[in-house]
Amino acid sequence: MSEKNRQGKLSARDRIAADRRREEAREKRRKSLVMGAVVLGVLVVVGGVGAAVTIGKKGSTDSAGPVVAPKGATGEDGLAIPLGEKSAPSVLTIWEDFRCPACAQFENGFRSTVHELTASGKLRVEYHLATLIDGNMGGSGSATAANAALCAQDEGKFPAYHDVLYANQPAETTDPYAEPDKLLALAKKVKGLDTPAFRDCVSGNTHRAWVAKSNEKFQQGDFRGTPTVILDGKDVFKNPKPAFTPERLKELVEEKAAKG
Known part of the structure; x- marks a missing residue:
């Protein structure tokens, strides 16, 4: 050559x-x-539970129509969904997104402990819904799933349907929760939820303006991301010592209950 x-x-x-x-x-x-x-911080794992720092696009209620609050909503502007006795000595405030993987990690890991403590009257939970992943990834599954959860609240089935949504959460990069049919199919896993009223609420996106308003409230807050979990006014994932685990949650709640 x-x-x-x-x-x-x-x-x-x-x-x-x-x-x-x-x-x-x-x-x-x-x-x-x-x-x-x-994800700005990717995934920060604290005590075996993920806390994702996410930056979402600010939403607006301007084009979402009138705000229709679900039955039993409480708190400032009626933007909290309560679980447990109002008189419970401890309050756990949770800001979360149904498409958020770290939120599912938290919920699936803490579920049994939270239910045990709320059933005992020692803990009250206030759920707040955000739609950060829709803003980050595109799509509408965060908002559509949040609306469906509020429709379940109208039927008195929020806790069970909330847990079903997290137990069946799709991959973050996909968006099947944007489809009402998917949300209606999951409702069949909750006894007594699949009613005409629930189906109409989901298909009609009845609470979309409430969801948008709740997300705006989150954006206005000084939060790191989702999930944001606050026990009696303290962010549990902010420099936790010792690590915040289901066992630690139970310990703190029972200590406060014992003090009367």
Whole structure:
């Protein structure tokens, strides 16, 4: 092979390699931009439970129509969904998003303990709903699932349906919760929920303005992301010592209950 041909083949090979490196670099930058938009802190694991720091686009209630609060909503502007006795000595405030993987990690890990403490009258939970993943990833599953959960609240089935949504949460990068049919199918897992009123509420997106208003409230707050979990006024994932676990939650709640 002549020197000229050898150099030509090397040059072609070098060009192919260079093209491949440029394509890999472009793909790496694209993935970095996507991940940066989705999660600012990726996933901070505290005591075995994820706390995702997310930045969402601010929503607005301007085009969402009138605010229709679900039955039993309490708190400022009626934006909290309560669980447990009003007289419970401890209050757990939870801001979460039905598409948020860290929220599912928290809920699935703490579920039995939270239910045990609320049933005993020692703990009251106030759920607040946000739609950060819709803003970060696109889609509408956070908002649509939140509306369906509020429709379940109207039927007195919020806790059970809330748990079903987290137990069956799809991958964050997909958006099946945007489809009413998916949410209606999951309602069949909750005894007595699949009623005409519930189906109409889900299909009609009855509480969409309430959901938008709740998300605006979250955006206005000084929160790190979802889930934000506050026990008796203290953010449990902010420098927790010792780590906040289901056992630690039970210990703190029972200590306060014992003090009367």
